[in-house]
Amino acid sequence: MDNKEAVKRLLLLLNRYRKTIVVIVCCLFISTGLSLCVPLISRRIMDDGFIGGDKKLLIELVLASMVIYLINSFIDVIKEKKRVDISAKIQYFLSEQSFSHLMKLRVNYFNNTNYAETLNNINTDINQMTSIADSSVFFVITQAFSMTGGIIGLFIIDFRMTFLVLAFIPIKCVVMKHFAKKQKNIMNEFIVRSQKYARWFGDTVGGVKEIKLFNVFDKKHNEFVLNQNRIIEKQKQMNMLNQWNTIVDTIMVEVLSTLLYIIGANLVFDFQLSVGSVFAFITYSAYVTGPISAILNIGYLLSGIIPSTKRYYAFMDLQEEEDSGKLNAPGFGELVMENIFFGYEAEKPILVDVGITFPKGSKTALIGRNGSGKTTIINLLTRLYVPVNGKILLNGTDISEISLQEYRNMVSVVSQQIYLFNNTIRNNICLYKQVDDAMIEEACKDSGLEDFIKEVSLDYVVGQNGAMLSGGQKQKIALARALIHDKPIIIFDEATSNTDAYSEQQINGLLNTKLKEKTVIVITHKKEILSKVDQIVVLKEGVVADTGTYDELIGKNDELNIMIEKAD
DSSP, X not given: OOHHHHXXXXXXXXXXXXXHHHHHHHHHHHHHHHHHHHHHHHHHIIIIIIITOOHHHHHHHHHHHHHHHHHHHHHHHHHHHHHHHHHHHHHHHHHHHHHHHHHHBOGGGGGSSOHHHHHHHHHHHHHHHHGGGSHHHHHHHTHHHHHHHHHHHHHHHOHHHXXXXXXXXXXXXXXXXXXXXXXXXXXXXXHHHHHHHHHHHHHHHHTHHHHHHTTOHHHHHHHXXXXXXXXHHXXXXXXXXXXXXXXXXXXXXXXXXXHHHXXXXXXXXXXXXXXXXXXXXXXXXXHHHHHHHHHHXXXXXXXXXXHHHHHHHHXXXXXXXXXXXXXXXXXXXXXXXXXXXXXXXXXXXXXXXXXXXXXXXXXXXXXXXXXXXXXXXXXXXXXXXXXXXXXXEETTEEGGGBXXXXXXXXXXXXXXXXXXXXXXXXXXHHTTOOOOHHHHHHHHHHHTOHHHHHHHOTTOBOOGGGTTSOHHHHHHHHHXXXXXXTOSEEEEESTTTTOOHHHHHXXXXXXXTTTTTSEEEEEOOOHHHHTTSSEEEEEETTEEEEEXXXXXXXXXXXXXXXXXXXXX
C-alpha cells in the first residue's frame, strides 16, 4: 500500500461521519467569520476609543468583543462534542473490525506471532489512526477561508506590509516540510522497534518458567534494557523534534512580528498608519501564517499516522478462514477424506493422497510417529486447514460447501492442549450454552471430574488457561465440555495423555455408552483404546500405511507394535 492509498483509506473512515463533519465545519466557519471581525473592532477600540477618547464607543466595542468571544466559546463546545464523538466512534469501529478479523484469521497466523506483539501493534495503530479526528485536522478544513479573510484584511490595512507577510509563506513551507520528513523517518523506525520489543516481551513472558529454572534473568534483563533504550531513544527524538518544530515556528512568527512592528512604527510616525491599524495588521498576519503551520502540520501529523495505517490494513488484508459455503449442515452420516494432499509448501507435502472413511457412529484411531500427519488430519477435519487437493465429504456433501458455523456445530474436539478461559468451571464447560446444573454434574461424573467439583464447586475460577488446575483436570473439563455440547462427531486429540488410570478407564467406558452413537476419531497409542475401536489407521510420513482392526494389525504391522510399546 502506498501513501496515497493510505490517505484514501483514512478519508474513508471520516466519510462514514460526513453529516457530523458538516456540522463541525459549519461551526468552524461561523467561529472563523466572527473572529475575522475582532481585529477591526480592536483597531477602533485603540484608535477611536483610547486615542480618540470616545468612552461610550469603547465600552460598546469591548462588549461586542466579549459577545463574540462568548458565541465562539459556545460554538467550540458544540464542535468539540461532535469531534470527540467521531473520534470515539472511529476508535470503536477500528477496534471491533480488527477483533472480528483476528478471530477469523487462519490458524497458521497464530503460529507465527505472539499475543503481546499483536495487541501492541493493533493498539498503537488504532491510536495513531484515531488522531485523524483530532481538532487540528478539522481546523485545517476552514484554514483556506481564514487565510483568504486574513489576506483581504491585510490589503485593507496596508498593501506594502502585506507583501512582506506573503513572502514569509514559502520560507515557512520549506522549514515545515523538513520537519515532516524527519518525523516520518523517526516514526517508521519507532514502529519497527516497538514491534520487535512486543515480540520479545511476549516470548519472554511465555518462557518465564524457563527463565527461573535456568537462572537467565540477568540475560533477559540486559535484553530488556537494550530493547527499551532503543524505543526510548526514538521517543526522545520524536519529542525533541516536536519541540524544535514548535520553537522554530515560534521564532519565525516572532521575527515576522518584529519586522511588522518596526515597519508599522515607521508608518505610524510618518502618519501613514494608525496605532490600531498596526495591531490589527499583526492579528490578521497571524490568520495568514497560522494556517500555514496548521496545513503543513497535517503532513507532519500524517507522517506519524500513515505508517500505522499501512500496517493496520496490511493486518486487515491477511487471509481469513474460507467460509464460502452456503449450505446448512447435512444430516449426520459418513465422513470421508478423498485423495487429500496438504502442505504449507508445495515441495514439502505433509499429507499425500490420504483417503480415510469414518462410517457413521464408528470409532476410529489414528496412530503414527510424530510428524506423520495425525494432527494435520484433525485440523483438516475441523476446517482449521484447507486441503491443497482432494475433498472431505460429510454425508456425501463437500464440507467446503457447508457454512463454517453449521459444520463446526457438528464437531467437538477434546484436545491435549485445551485452552481454558479465566472463568468458572461451569462457564468453561458450557461456553455460553444454557444448561441445567444437573446436566453439567452428570457430564462431570462421566468425565471423571466429579470428585474435584465436590471439593471446589462449579463456580471455581480456573485462572488464565486453567493455571489453577492440573493437566488431567483440564482434559476432564474438555471432555465434559464435549459431552455437554453433544455433537455427533467427537475428536480426541491425545486426550488421555494427562489422565490417571481410573479416569482413563472411565473415558474408555464412554465409547460404548454415551458416545456409542457418535462418530469418534481418536489419536492414541494406548492398547486399551486401540483394542476397542472399529478401525485403526496407521500413518507414516503423511501416507496411510495400513488400515484394519486391532486384531488384524497387531501381528503384522510393525508401526502399530512400536507405537503400543512406546505408549506402555
